[in-house]
Amino acid sequence: MALLEVTDLRVRFKTDDGIVKAVDGLTFQLERGRTLGIVGESGSGKSVTSLAIMGLHRGKDTEITGTVKLEGEDLVSASDERVRQLRGSKMAMIFQDPLSSLHPYYTVGTQIIEAYRVHNKVSKQVARTRAIELLGRVGIPQPNVRVDDYPHQFSGGMRQRAMIAMALSCDPGLLIADEPTTALDVTVQAQILDLIVDLQHEFGSAVIIITHDLGVVAEIADQVLVMYAGRAAEAGTAGHVFREPGHPYTWGLLGSMPRLDVERVDRLRPIPGTPPSLINVPPGCPFHPRCAYPAQVPGDRCRTDVPALLDISPGHRTACHLTAGKRQEIWAQLAPEAAPQVPGLPQEQDDTESTAATVTEVEAP
Amino acid sequence: MITFIIRRLLTAIFLLIVVSMITFGIFFLIPRLAGQNAYELATQYVGRNPTRAAILQMEAKLGLNESLPVQYWHFLSGIVAGAHYNDGPSVTYCPPPCFGYSFRSQQPVWPQMVSAMPVTVSLAIGAAILWLLGGVAIGVLSALRRGSIFDRFSMAVALAGVSLPIFFTGLISLELFSYKWPIFPNVQWVPITSNPALWARNLVLPWVTLAFLYAALYARLTRAGMLETMNEDYIRTARAKGLRERTVVVRHGLRAALTPILTIFGMDLGLLLGGAVLTESTFSLPGLGQFTILAIQNQDFPEIMGVVLLAAFFIVVANMLVDILYAVVDPRVRTA
Numbered sequence: 001m002a003l004l005e006v007t008d009l010r011v012r013f014k015t016d017d018g019i020v021k022a023v024d025g026l027t028f029q030l031e032r033g034r035t036l037g038i039v040g041e042s043g044s045g046k047s048v049t050s051l052a053i054m055g056l057h058r059g060k061d062t063e064i065t066g067t068v069k070l071e072g073e074d075l076v077s078a079s080d081e082r083v084r085q086l087r088g089s090k091m092a093m094i095f096q097d098p099l100s101s102l103h104p105y106y107t108v109g110t111q112i113i114e115a116y117r118v119h120n121k122v123s124k125q126v127a128r129t130r131a132i133e134l135l136g137r138v139g140i141p142q143p144n145v146r147v148d149d150y151p152h153q154f155s156g157g158m159r160q161r162a163m164i165a166m167a168l169s170c171d172p173g174l175l176i177a178d179e180p181t182t183a184l185d186v187t188v189q190a191q192i193l194d195l196i197v198d199l200q201h202e203f204g205s206a207v208i209i210i211t212h213d214l215g216v217v218a219e220i221a222d223q224v225l226v227m228y229a230g231r232a233a234e235a236g237t238a239g240h241v242f243r244e245p246g247h248p249y250t251w252g253l254l255g256s257m258p259r260l261d262v263e264r265v266d267r268l269r270p271i272p273g274t275p276p277s278l279i280n281v282p283p284g285c286p287f288h289p290r291c292a293y294p295a296q297v298p299g300d301r302c303r304t305d306v307p308a309l310l311d312i313s314p315g316h317r318t319a320c321h322l323t324a325g326k327r328q329e330i331w332a333q334l335a336p337e338a339a340p341q342v343p344g345l346p347q348e349q350d351d352t353e354s355t356a357a358t359v360t361e362v363e364a365p
Numbered sequence: 366m367i368t369f370i371i372r373r374l375l376t377a378i379f380l381l382i383v384v385s386m387i388t389f390g391i392f393f394l395i396p397r398l399a400g401q402n403a404y405e406l407a408t409q410y411v412g413r414n415p416t417r418a419a420i421l422q423m424e425a426k427l428g429l430n431e432s433l434p435v436q437y438w439h440f441l442s443g444i445v446a447g448a449h450y451n452d453g454p455s456v457t458y459c460p461p462p463c464f465g466y467s468f469r470s471q472q473p474v475w476p477q478m479v480s481a482m483p484v485t486v487s488l489a490i491g492a493a494i495l496w497l498l499g500g501v502a503i504g505v506l507s508a509l510r511r512g513s514i515f516d517r518f519s520m521a522v523a524l525a526g527v528s529l530p531i532f533f534t535g536l537i538s539l540e541l542f543s544y545k546w547p548i549f550p551n552v553q554w555v556p557i558t559s560n561p562a563l564w565a566r567n568l569v570l571p572w573v574t575l576a577f578l579y580a581a582l583y584a585r586l587t588r589a590g591m592l593e594t595m596n597e598d599y600i601r602t603a604r605a606k607g608l609r610e611r612t613v614v615v616r617h618g619l620r621a622a623l624t625p626i627l628t629i630f631g632m633d634l635g636l637l638l639g640g641a642v643l644t645e646s647t648f649s650l651p652g653l654g655q656f657t658i659l660a661i662q663n664q665d666f667p668e669i670m671g672v673v674l675l676a677a678f679f680i681v682v683a684n685m686l687v688d689i690l691y692a693v694v695d696p697r698v699r700t701a
Contacts (some may be wrong), residue, residue, distance in 0.1 A: 056605060084610075088606040088607030100598040101598040101601070103602070105621060115607075150697070
């Protein structure tokens with residue numbers, strides 16, 4: 001059984017302008033100890049997905065259907081109180097801006113102690129020792145002194161480290177990181193990613209990393225989910241998605257990534273247009289108004305039929321009407337400029353088997 | 366932190382000196398600029414149809430023929446160290462803080478203000494507790510149930526509260542609860558030392574009337590502040606930690622939303638301590654507000670100057686306390 005099983009998740013917000021279909025039928029799984037990267041532009045539903053998993057979108061104007069099973073327990077149908085108990089203990093989250101995510105009036109230590117003591121009946125002193133230990137573990141120098149500092153006395157990177165310490169205080173099985181490095185200096189970004197990877201091995205947590213930065217995903221994710229307009233456009237291992245992407249949207253994302261190693265003939269190629277309104281999602285494939293290839297599909301299927309998320313190779317699925325032949329033909333033309341050269345990507349691609357192998361490895365401790 | 370307090374204290378003293386200069390200027394410099402001489406000024410300090418000798422004696426007693434800086438110095442040193450007035454045959458000592466003698470009663474101004482103070486303090490503090498608790502509670506509940514019937518109703522009442530003047534709500538409450546249904550009959554000032562129960566009973570109507578106005582204001586402020594803080598990222602973090610909603614609202618939301626309220630509270634309380642003019646007149650309470658009105662009606666310069674300086678003192682002190690409290694509440698201010 002996977003640690004996290006999301007099945008046909010739909011999140012809708014009622015607004016004055018109409019119903020926003022922020023997440024529309026999303027299905028994915030995450031094994032223990034693995035890392036899933038969710039990629040997409042702003043407004044593609046990636047943050048909403050993570051907040052829905054955490055149960056932080058339970059308002060009266062929000063409608064959530066489908067199932068989100070964490071260790072076999074459905075969170076969508078669970079009571080608010082049950083989900084609250086699981087938040088912080090079995091699943092934790094770190095956010096984009098670590099300054100605004102920490103309370104300015106309480107010391108970093110107080111905030112970690114608070115997080116630990118909600119779920120563990122221990123004295124303040126024991127929790128404080130735990131907080132100092134965690135701060136040391138995430139690389140804060142002199143943790144026994146800095147524990148009494150306020151967030152504004154920390155640098156950006158240290159704040160995010162403190163957030164990570166807080167999130168991991170109760171040893172959660174699932175850690176969701178929503179754009180954890182976006183607000184940080186480039187030099188610090190790599191350190192934070194390394195830290196997440198290190199701690200993931202140490203704590204054995206599964207990680208969902210949400211980002212629009214494909215470099216981040218390539219560096220640490222085993223599995224990749226590309227989202228567009230609240231739906232999955234493509235899903236597979238990092239090797240699949242980066243080496244032989246099957247969806248025009250993924251091609252666009254890869255093509256708009258700056259690269260240093262290839263001399264480009266012309267400029268970066270941004271994807272034309274903007275993400276659609278989630279109130280009026282285009283009929284058919286939601287990406288078709290921005291896609292360059294609807295003409296390659298017989299009939300007018302891109303405008304009329306919603307493409308299903310189908311296997312194009314074992315474990316690699318994409319939601320596109322292009323035939324396998326067409327797809328390979330187009331990608332072969334794009335690949336020289338669009339294919340990423342990122343360190344950390346597996347060179348060989350016997351992914352399904354190696355994935356299974358690592359799962360048991362991580363589960364052992 | 367200590368340097369912060371000392372710096373704030375020095376600023377407060379400086380501010381008070383500036384206020385005293387302005388007040389002094391209004392009553393002594395401006396008449397001079399308008400062409401009045403010392404003799405004419407002295408005329409105002411003696412009774413009707415004074416003799417020339419009496420006026421000259423007053424002129425000498427008050428030192429009105431001295432240069433303005435010297436006069437200001439006497440004025441200031443009188444407040445700080447007391448003053449000696451030469452009546453001719455004898456010397457009268459006016460102990461500090463000496464604001465001079467009232468025209469009408471010929472009594473020193475300061476003891477009169479001191480006797481009026483308990484009334485104003487009783488009124489202001491009692492009302493402040495009511496409006497702070499009531500306003501903040503209603504504001505928080507309204508924010509949490511935004512758009513509910515409770516929210517709409519309380520905000521409508523709050524709008525009425527902000528809009529209706531004290532003399533209107535005060536008179537209505539007197540009419541209803543003192544005359545029609547005499548729950549609080551004979552509203553008049555009773556010192557707390559002579560009869561605490563009666564003191565409290567007689568102050569209920571003024572407290573509620575005054576608190577209603579401010580509670581309305583504070584409810585709206587708290588509601589707006591809570592709506593803003595509850596959308597902050599750190600509230601989402603608090604929820605993500607799995608904290609109970611109560612803890613999220615009180616420890617994380619309200620704590621942050623209260624800080625600006627605190628500032629305004631200090632200012633409002635300081636302002637009221639200088640005299641709740643409308644409330645005191647409406648309920649005939651002999652506090653500093655009444656004192657001010659009488660002083661102005663009688664054109665009693667020493668009394669007016671005294672009460673202006675006292676009111677300024679309360680505001681400056683309240684402001685200083687708020688600043689220091691702010692540093693205690695918000696750690697970011699401390700290091701700045």
